[in-house]
Amino acid sequence: MRTLYLQPAVTLAAALIAMPLAAAQDKRVDYQAELPKSPGVGESGYHVPPPHGDYPKGPFGEAVKRGEALFTDTQTNAGEYVGNGLNCANCHVDAGRLANSAPLWAAWVAYPAYRKKNDHVNSMEERIRGCFTYSMNAKGSKVGHAPEPGTPLLTDMEAYMYWLAKGAPTGEKLPGRGYPKLDKPPKPYSPERGAKVYADNCAICHGDTGQGRHTADGKGYVFPPLWGKDSFNWGAGMHRVNTAAAFIKANMPLGKPESLSLQDAWDVAAFVNHHDRPSDPREKGDLADTDAKFHKHQCYYGDKADGKVLGTGTGN
Amino acid sequence: MYKHTLTPVMLLIGGLTVTTAHAAPDGKDIAMKGAGGVPCQACHGLNGEGNEAGGYPRLAGMNAEYLAHQLKSFKNGSRKNPVMAPQAASLTDAQVKAVANYYAQLPVPVVQAPTPPAELMTAGESLARNGRWSDTIPACIQCHGPHGQGVDPYFPDIAGQHASYIAHQLKAWQSGQRSNDPNGLMAAVAKRLSDADIKAVAAYFASQPAAAGK
Numbered sequence: 445m446r447t448l449y450l451q452p453a454v455t456l457a458a459a460l461i462a463m464p465l466a467a468a469q470d471k472r473v474d475y476q477a478e479l480p481k482s483p484g485v486g487e488s489g490y491h492v493p494p495p496h497g498d499y500p501k502g503p504f505g506e507a508v509k510r511g512e513a514l515f516t517d518t519q520t521n522a523g524e525y526v527g528n529g530l531n532c533a534n535c536h537v538d539a540g541r542l543a544n545s546a547p548l549w550a551a552w553v554a555y556p557a558y559r560k561k562n563d564h565v566n567s568m569e570e571r572i573r574g575c576f577t578y579s580m581n582a583k584g585s586k587v588g589h590a591p592e593p594g595t596p597l598l599t600d601m602e603a604y605m606y607w608l609a610k611g612a613p614t615g616e617k618l619p620g621r622g623y624p625k626l627d628k629p630p631k632p633y634s635p636e637r638g639a640k641v642y643a644d645n646c647a648i649c650h651g652d653t654g655q656g657r658h659t660a661d662g663k664g665y666v667f668p669p670l671w672g673k674d675s676f677n678w679g680a681g682m683h684r685v686n687t688a689a690a691f692i693k694a695n696m697p698l699g700k701p702e703s704l705s706l707q708d709a710w711d712v713a714a715f716v717n718h719h720d721r722p723s724d725p726r727e728k729g730d731l732a733d734t735d736a737k738f739h740k741h742q743c744y745y746g747d748k749a750d751g752k753v754l755g756t757g758t759g760n
Numbered sequence: 761m762y763k764h765t766l767t768p769v770m771l772l773i774g775g776l777t778v779t780t781a782h783a784a785p786d787g788k789d790i791a792m793k794g795a796g797g798v799p800c801q802a803c804h805g806l807n808g809e810g811n812e813a814g815g816y817p818r819l820a821g822m823n824a825e826y827l828a829h830q831l832k833s834f835k836n837g838s839r840k841n842p843v844m845a846p847q848a849a850s851l852t853d854a855q856v857k858a859v860a861n862y863y864a865q866l867p868v869p870v871v872q873a874p875t876p877p878a879e880l881m882t883a884g885e886s887l888a889r890n891g892r893w894s895d896t897i898p899a900c901i902q903c904h905g906p907h908g909q910g911v912d913p914y915f916p917d918i919a920g921q922h923a924s925y926i927a928h929q930l931k932a933w934q935s936g937q938r939s940n941d942p943n944g945l946m947a948a949v950a951k952r953l954s955d956a957d958i959k960a961v962a963a964y965f966a967s968q969p970a971a972a973g974k
Contacts, residue, residue: 496886496890537893538890538891538893542893644943645943648914648942648943649903658911659905659910659911660911664906666902666906697943697945698898698903699896699898699949700943700944701896
């Protein structure tokens with residue numbers, strides 16, 4: 445459903461104005477003063493997780509290591525629950541460490557939390573299972589659903605997140621959480637204009653038809669697919685135009701963050717999400733009903749592209 | 761110390777090529793005898809293995825489209841090099857294609873350098889595999905593939921390439937001598953690297969096996 449410029453209720457990045465950590469620790473800070481602005485990309489003030497590879501000793505360190513491997517190479521290490529070509533780290537860049545790329549350390553200190561998407565208080569385990577269900581399209585996997593609660597690999601992933609959040613204040617909305625919310629584009633976003641932005645800036649890596657790219661030996665994706673059967677499904681947060689635009693502006697093209705104009709980021713996000721992908725797992729045969737219940741936000745679910753209804757899915 | 765796997769058969773074939781006038785240009789002929797200038801093999805080696813001391817890159821087994829793009833870049837000045845540019849200057853489009861195809865189909869020679877000292881290795885491997893996102897440096901393998909063996913046709917195989925050459929290219933992007941990369945993707949990365957980064961990452965990739973069986 446295409447609802448233009450609704451306030452995106454679920455965007456995590458919505459309330460990111462928070463005090464930088466350094467200031468919070470400084471006793472001389474005047475707590476009545478106006479909160480400082482959320483720091484911009486690359487500026488200091490973000491939580492700094494322990495260095496890469498500096499794992500704790502003992503069995504806990506082993507769990508952290510396994511959790512990291514699950515997160516960065518989900519295909520290999522949790523393949524039986526993955527029904528597409530993605531790894532968790534594809535949307536949580538730098539192994540879930542990077543500010544403004546939905547970093548795991550900011551998530552860790554924010555749960556349990558109420559989520560509108562499923563209307564109850566969610567544990568971290570449930571949140572991770574949600575990403576398996578939607579972003580990793582678990583219904584198309586060998587097992588056919590997300591890992592059951594209590595599955596050891598979920599504990600390993602939580603150990604990894606806990607370690608990354610070392611020293612971060614629990615319950616604070618940390619700067620850099622989620623993807624930074626974008627201003628509205630000057631003109632309403634357009635998949636037609638986005639097609640050109642895509643061809644000029646993205647196709648070199650993600651392929652002319654969004655299919656991603658493999659190494660010469662064809663083993664796994666180097667550049668992840670953006671739509672089609674191997675991408676995230678219609679229930680994933682990334683299918684919303686505003687969420688994708690925010691991710692893209694802050695993180696893409698790889699190595700050149702914040703280089704697209706505001707208009708181009710929205711247009712290319714609209715283009716990417718104006719294609720079919722694996723169906724929404726909440727849809728049980730009635731697309732219009734699913735549209736009305738779950739897609740009242742900026743997306744193309746239930747709309748038509750090339751004469752076909754979007755959301756019917758790509759077979760898995 | 762470099763191990764070259766030359767077979768006598770390859771050497772023999774190398775000496776036997778004959779040019780046929782007016783036919784499509786013969787890539788091997790250009791490589792062995794040159795196209796009016798110095799033979800390519802004089803610098804790039806009989807098997808396209810290149811040479812660390814001279815800073816001559818390995819060409820054997822690299823992607824044909826990528827190699828052709830490089831030769832055109834030397835011709836149009838988007839890649840400047842006083843030694844190589846004159847070699848490319850006189851090549852016709854057909855010759856570029858032929859010689860690129862020739863080097864692409866050559867077996868990858870073993871030019872892998874020995875493992876560098878631990879300190880260089882650790883620093884180089886960390887940049888290669890994790891990048892350094894606090895300075896907006898993605899991991900090299902995110903674009904060059906999980907082992908640096910390239911993603912055809914735009915992202916070249918840098919594993920098993922000579923360290924002197926890798927370092928020279930990274931500096932060429934920093935100085936603007938090389939500006940032929942699509943959308944400035946490589947320049948954006950190279951310009952954020954320090955001299956120490958360059959030394960480490962060049963040593964690391966030089967010690968890795970080049971793409972096998974391409």
